[in-house]
Amino acid sequence: VSTLRIAVVGADAAGMSAAHTALRAARAAGRAVLVTAIEATEHTSYSACGIPYWIAGDVPGGDDLVARTAQEHRAAGIDLRLGTRAVGLDLARRVVTCVGEVPGEVEYDELVLATGAVAIVPDWARTPDGGLVAGVHPVKNLDDGAHWIELLAGAGERDGPARAVVVGGGYIGIEMAEALLRRGLSTTLVTRGRVMGSLDDDMGGRVGAAMVAAGVDVHTGTTVERLETDEGRVSGVVTAAGDRFPADVVVLAIGVEPATALGGDAGLPLGIADGYLPDAGGRIAPGVWAAGDCCEVEHRLTRTRTFLPLGTHANKLGRVVGDNLLGADRRFGGALGTAITRFVAGGVHAEISRTGLSSDEAGAAGHDVVALVTEGSTASGYMPEAAPIATKVIADRTTRALLGVQVVGGPGSAKRVDAAAAALWGAMSVDDLAGMDLSYAPPFATTWDALQISARRLAERI
Amino acid sequence: VSTLRIAVVGADAAGMSAAHTALRAARAAGRAVLVTAIEATEHTSYSACGIPYWIAGDVPGGDDLVARTAQEHRAAGIDLRLGTRAVGLDLARRVVTCVGEVPGEVEYDELVLATGAVAIVPDWARTPDGGLVAGVHPVKNLDDGAHWIELLAGAGERDGPARAVVVGGGYIGIEMAEALLRRGLSTTLVTRGRVMGSLDDDMGGRVGAAMVAAGVDVHTGTTVERLETDEGRVSGVVTAAGDRFPADVVVLAIGVEPATALGGDAGLPLGIADGYLPDAGGRIAPGVWAAGDCCEVEHRLTRTRTFLPLGTHANKLGRVVGDNLLGADRRFGGALGTAITRFVAGGVHAEISRTGLSSDEAGAAGHDVVALVTEGSTASGYMPEAAPIATKVIADRTTRALLGVQVVGGPGSAKRVDAAAAALWGAMSVDDLAGMDLSYAPPFATTWDALQISARRLAERI
Numbered sequence: 001v002s003t004l005r006i007a008v009v010g011a012d013a014a015g016m017s018a019a020h021t022a023l024r025a026a027r028a029a030g031r032a033v034l035v036t037a038i039e040a041t042e043h044t045s046y047s048a049c050g051i052p053y054w055i056a057g058d059v060p061g062g063d064d065l066v067a068r069t070a071q072e073h074r075a076a077g078i079d080l081r082l083g084t085r086a087v088g089l090d091l092a093r094r095v096v097t098c099v100g101e102v103p104g105e106v107e108y109d110e111l112v113l114a115t116g117a118v119a120i121v122p123d124w125a126r127t128p129d130g131g132l133v134a135g136v137h138p139v140k141n142l143d144d145g146a147h148w149i150e151l152l153a154g155a156g157e158r159d160g161p162a163r164a165v166v167v168g169g170g171y172i173g174i175e176m177a178e179a180l181l182r183r184g185l186s187t188t189l190v191t192r193g194r195v196m197g198s199l200d201d202d203m204g205g206r207v208g209a210a211m212v213a214a215g216v217d218v219h220t221g222t223t224v225e226r227l228e229t230d231e232g233r234v235s236g237v238v239t240a241a242g243d244r245f246p247a248d249v250v251v252l253a254i255g256v257e258p259a260t261a262l263g264g265d266a267g268l269p270l271g272i273a274d275g276y277l278p279d280a281g282g283r284i285a286p287g288v289w290a291a292g293d294c295c296e297v298e299h300r301l302t303r304t305r306t307f308l309p310l311g312t313h314a315n316k317l318g319r320v321v322g323d324n325l326l327g328a329d330r331r332f333g334g335a336l337g338t339a340i341t342r343f344v345a346g347g348v349h350a351e352i353s354r355t356g357l358s359s360d361e362a363g364a365a366g367h368d369v370v371a372l373v374t375e376g377s378t379a380s381g382y383m384p385e386a387a388p389i390a391t392k393v394i395a396d397r398t399t400r401a402l403l404g405v406q407v408v409g410g411p412g413s414a415k416r417v418d419a420a421a422a423a424l425w426g427a428m429s430v431d432d433l434a435g436m437d438l439s440y441a442p443p444f445a446t447t448w449d450a451l452q453i454s455a456r457r458l459a460e461r462i
Numbered sequence: 463v464s465t466l467r468i469a470v471v472g473a474d475a476a477g478m479s480a481a482h483t484a485l486r487a488a489r490a491a492g493r494a495v496l497v498t499a500i501e502a503t504e505h506t507s508y509s510a511c512g513i514p515y516w517i518a519g520d521v522p523g524g525d526d527l528v529a530r531t532a533q534e535h536r537a538a539g540i541d542l543r544l545g546t547r548a549v550g551l552d553l554a555r556r557v558v559t560c561v562g563e564v565p566g567e568v569e570y571d572e573l574v575l576a577t578g579a580v581a582i583v584p585d586w587a588r589t590p591d592g593g594l595v596a597g598v599h600p601v602k603n604l605d606d607g608a609h610w611i612e613l614l615a616g617a618g619e620r621d622g623p624a625r626a627v628v629v630g631g632g633y634i635g636i637e638m639a640e641a642l643l644r645r646g647l648s649t650t651l652v653t654r655g656r657v658m659g660s661l662d663d664d665m666g667g668r669v670g671a672a673m674v675a676a677g678v679d680v681h682t683g684t685t686v687e688r689l690e691t692d693e694g695r696v697s698g699v700v701t702a703a704g705d706r707f708p709a710d711v712v713v714l715a716i717g718v719e720p721a722t723a724l725g726g727d728a729g730l731p732l733g734i735a736d737g738y739l740p741d742a743g744g745r746i747a748p749g750v751w752a753a754g755d756c757c758e759v760e761h762r763l764t765r766t767r768t769f770l771p772l773g774t775h776a777n778k779l780g781r782v783v784g785d786n787l788l789g790a791d792r793r794f795g796g797a798l799g800t801a802i803t804r805f806v807a808g809g810v811h812a813e814i815s816r817t818g819l820s821s822d823e824a825g826a827a828g829h830d831v832v833a834l835v836t837e838g839s840t841a842s843g844y845m846p847e848a849a850p851i852a853t854k855v856i857a858d859r860t861t862r863a864l865l866g867v868q869v870v871g872g873p874g875s876a877k878r879v880d881a882a883a884a885a886l887w888g889a890m891s892v893d894d895l896a897g898m899d900l901s902y903a904p905p906f907a908t909t910w911d912a913l914q915i916s917a918r919r920l921a922e923r924i
Contacts, residue, residue, distance in 0.1 A: 013909070047842060047844070047904065047909070049842075049902070049903055049904050050842055050844055050845070050904045053844075053845060053904055053905070058844075058845060058846055059844045059845070064844040065844060171903075300899070310902070311902060311909045312899065312900070312902045312909060312910075313899075315909050315910060316897060316910075332897075333894075333897040333898065333899075334899075335899050336898075336899035337899075338899040338900060338901045339901060339903075340901035340902065340903045340906050340907075341903050342903070342905055342906075344905075351906075353901050355899070355901070380509060380511075380512055382509070382512055382515075382520075382521045382526040382527060383512070383515060383520060383521070384520055412874075412877070414901070414906060415874070415877060415878065415901060415906055415907070416877065416880065417901050418878065418880065418881035418884075418900045418901055418911070419880035419881050419883065419884045420884075421881065421898060421899055421900055421901065422880075422881045422882075422884035422885045422888070422890075422895075422898055422900075423884045423887070423888065425885070425888075425890070425894060425898040425899065426884070426885065426887075426888030426889075426890050426894070427888075428884075428887070428888050432795075432887060432888070433884075435778065435794075435795040436795065436798075436883060436884055436887040437762070437774065437775075437795075437796075437797050437798035437799075437800040437817070437883055437887065438774070438800060438880045438883055438884075439800045439801060439802035439815050439817070439876070439877060439879050439880055439883065440511075440772070440773060440774045440802065441511055441633075441801075441802045441803050441804070442509065442511050442512045442515055443515070443804055443806075444802050444804075444876060444877055445802075445877070447475070447509075447773045447774060447777050448774075448777060448778075449880070
C-alpha cells in the first residue's frame with residue numbers, strides 16, 4: 001500500500017483534530033501517511049473563545065490560549081506550513097495551490113477543509129482603502145486579541161481609552177462588554193435585534209437587564225449607520241435611530257461567516273449560510289472532507305443544516321473525519337445548538353445557556369409548541385450559595401417531546417443545561433426530564449432541581 | 463360519591479408531597495377528600511439534608527430548614543396531627559391507632575406510609591438505660607440539629623468543645639466533618655470501610671485525601687469498640703484497632719434504616735433492608751401506599767430493589783402516590799443512585815457526585831465492566847476558574863451501555879453528574895456520552911467537557 005497523502009487546510013481545532021486522529025489511526029493500522037497542514041496565519045490550535053478573557057485580563061497572554069503549538073504538531077509528524085495560504089483547489093488533479101511562506105502545489109489523496117470562519121466587517125467600519133478604521137476591530141483570532149490588548153493599553157488611566165461601543169448582542173458582544181467593563185471602560189452595546197437573540201425574548205431580556213444593571217448602556221433594535229472619526233481614529237458611533245455614542249474603541253461583534261471561498265470557487269456545494277455541507281462522516285465530495293466553523297452541521301432535532309460555529313462541533317467532527325480518512329465509518333451525531341456564556345461585571349453575575357430549539361425555532365420547525373419559564377434557586381433557599389435561576393422548558397404539545405431548554409441565572413446556573421442536552425440527545429420527553437434522578441444536596445440544588453421544576457410544571461399543563 | 467378518607471403517616475417530604483398532590487388532584491376532579499396526617503414529632507416538611515449546614519453555621523436556625531410549616535399544611539386543608547404517633551395498623555378494618563396529642567383511631571380508605579428512616583445507634587453509644595451517652599448524637603431530624611447546636615455552643619472558645627470524632631464515612635459523616643472543622647473543632651473520622659464507600663476505591667480515596675489535606679484525622683477500616691466517659695459525658699473513642707481518640711463530642715453517622723415497624727407488624731411485606739416495597743405506582747397492598755425513606759425503590763438500571771433514602775425519591779414517589787390515590791396511573795421511573803455532596807473546609811474544596819452503578823455494583827449485577835478515571839479541568843486551563851476534576855466512567859464492554867459516572871473535583875465539578883444521569887435515564891451508551899452536544903465556554907468547561915473526555919477515552923478502549 002502506498003503512502004496516504006492527506007492535506008489539511010486550516011490548522012486550528014477541526015483541522016488539527018482530524019490530523020492527529022488520522023495519525024493515530026494510521027499508526028494503529030500500520031498504514032503510512034503523510035499529513036501536510038496549510039495555515040495562513042502564524043497560529044495553530046488556539047482557543048478563540050478565550051480571547052475575550054485575555055482582553056478582560058484573566059489570561060496573561062495569547063500564548064496561554066494555544067492548546068498545541070506548531071512545534072508540538074511537527075513533533076507528532078505533521079508537515080505544518082505556517083504563513084501559507086491555500087489559494088487554489090483542483091479537485092480533478094487533487095492539488096492545492098499555496099502562496100506565502102511555502103508556496104507551490106500540495107498533492108493529496110484526501111483533503112480536509114478546515115478553514116474556519118471570518119468575522120463579518122460591515123462597510124461602515126472600513127476606510128476608503130478597505131482597511132479598518134483605527135480603534136475599530138473584530139474579536140476573532142489571536143492577532144485580533146493582540147490588537148485589542150494594544151488598543152486597551154492604558155485603560156483606566158488618564159489618557160487611556162475610556163469609552164467603548166460594542167456592536168452586536170450575541171455571545172462575543174456580551175463577553176466583550178464584560179471584558180471592557182472590567183477593564184474600566186464606560187461601555188455601550190448596540191444591537192440590531194435583542195440582546196442574546198439565540199434565546200427567546202422572555203429569557204434574552206433577562207440578559208439585557210443584567211447588563212443594564214451592571215452599567216452597560218444597552219440599545220436594542222437599532223443598527224450603526226456610520227462612524228465619526230478624529231484624525232483617522234474612531235471617535236463616535238451614529239445609529240440609525242439617530243443616537244450618537246462617543247467611542248474610543250468599537251468592537252465588531254456582528255457575527256462570523258464560513259471561509260469557504262477555496263472550495264466554493266472549486267465548485268463544491270455550499271449551504272444557505274455559504275458553509276460546506278459534510279455528511280455525517282464529514283465527507284463533502286470524493287476525497288474531500290470538511291469540519292469546523294466552515295461547515296453547516298446537521299441539527300440533531302430538525303435534521304436540517306445549521307451554521308453553529310463552535311469549538312465543540314469542530315473538535316468532534318474533526319475527530320470523526322480523522323478516523324474516516326483511514327477508512328473508518330464513524331459518524332458525527334449532530335448538533336443540538338447547545339451554548340453557554342456569562343456576563344460577570346459591575347457587581348452582576350449572570351450565567352446564560354441554551355440547548356435545542358428556541359420557541360421560535362420550534363414553531364418554525366412545525367411543532368405545536370408549549371413552553372414555560374420558571375423562577376427557581378440554584379441551591380436550597382436557606383444556603384448562602386442560593387442564587388436566582390430562571391429556566392425555560394420548551395416541548396411539543398402533541399408528542400410531549402422535549403425540544404429545548406434555556407437558562408439565565410446566578411453562579412452555578414448555566415452548566416445545568418447539560419442535563420437537558422443529554423435528554424435531547426436521547427430524544428426524551430418533558431416527563432423524562434421532570435422525572436429523572438438528578439443530583440440534590442443543599443449547596444447544589446433544590447430537592448427538585450430548577451430544571452425539573454420547570455419540566456414538571458410544563459408537563460402538568462400539557 | 464362519598465368523601466375519600468386518606469390517612470398519611472409521617473408529615474415530611476414524601477407524606478406531604480402525597481397529601482398536597484392528592485388535594486390538588488381531588489380539587490381538579492371535583493372529588494371530596496379528607497386528608498389526615500399523623501406525625502410523631504412537632505416538625506413537618508423540613509430539609510434533613512440541611513442540618514449539617516445549620517450546624518456549620520450557614521443556616522441561622524432550624525426554622526429556616528422548614529419548607530412548609532404546620533400552619534401551611536393546615537391552611538391547605540390537611541388535618542395535621544403533630545405529636546401523634548401511629549402505633550397500630552389494622553389492614554382489615556382500615557384503621558390506624560394513634561397515641562400522643564391526638565390519641566385514638568383514624569379510619570381510612572387509602573393509607574400512605576411515609577414514616578421515613580431512623581438513625582442507626584450502635585450499642586456502644588448507649589447508656590445502660592438505653593439513652594445516648596452525653597455528647598454522642600446522630601444527625602437525622604430537627605431535634606438532633608437543635609441538640610448539636612447546643613452541644614457545640616462555645617466551640618472555638620476556651621471552654622467550648624474542641625475535639626470531635628465522626629463515626630461513619632458516608633455523606634453525613636463527610637458533611638459533619640466539614641461542619642465541625644468549620645466550627646473550629648479538631649476532627650477525627652473513623653469509618654468501618656473507606657471514606658465515601660458509595661464510590662469506587664479509586665474515587666473515594668480522593669475524598670479521603672482531601673479530608674486529610676484539610677486537617678481531618680481519617681481512620682478507615684476500623685470500628686468503634688467502646689467509648690470512654692467522664693462523669694457520664696463522652697471523653698474518648700476506642701477503636702477495634704486499639705486507637706484512642708479524645709472526644710468532647712461524637713457524631714453517629716453510621717447510616718439509617720427504614721422505620722417500618724408499623725407496617726411490618728401489620729404483616730406488610732418488607733425487603734432485605736426492611737423497607738416497604740412499593741410498586742411503580744407506589745402501592746404496597748390494597749388501599750396501602752408508601753413513599754420516602756421507609757421504602758426500597760426500584761433501581762432503574764438493575765430493576766432490583768435498593769434502599770436509597772434521599773429527598774429526591776421521597777418527593778417524586780410522594781407525588782406519584784398523591785395522584786394515584788385519586789385514581790391516576792402515574793409511575794415512578796426508578797432511581798439511578800444519583801447523589802452529590804461536598805467537603806469544603808480547611809482550605810479544601812472537594813465536590814463529590816455519582817450516578818448509576820459503581821464498578822463493584824456493575825460487576826455484581828453481571829456486567830462485563832470497563833471503567834476509566836480521567837483527570838481533567840472544570841474550565842479551560844488558562845482561566846482563573848479552572849480546577850482539577852477527576853471523572854470515572856463505567857460501562858459494559860459488550861453492549862457499550864453507560865453504567866455509571868463518579869466525579870470528585872473542585873468548584874463546579876459535582877453538578878456535571880446530571881448530564882450522565884440523564885444519559886443513564888435514557889439508557890444511552892458511552893459513545894452517546896462522548897458524542898453528545900454539551901456546553902462549552904472557557905469559564906465553564908474544556909472544549910470536550912471533562913465527562914466527555916473520560917467517556918471518549920473509555921469508548922476508544924472498548
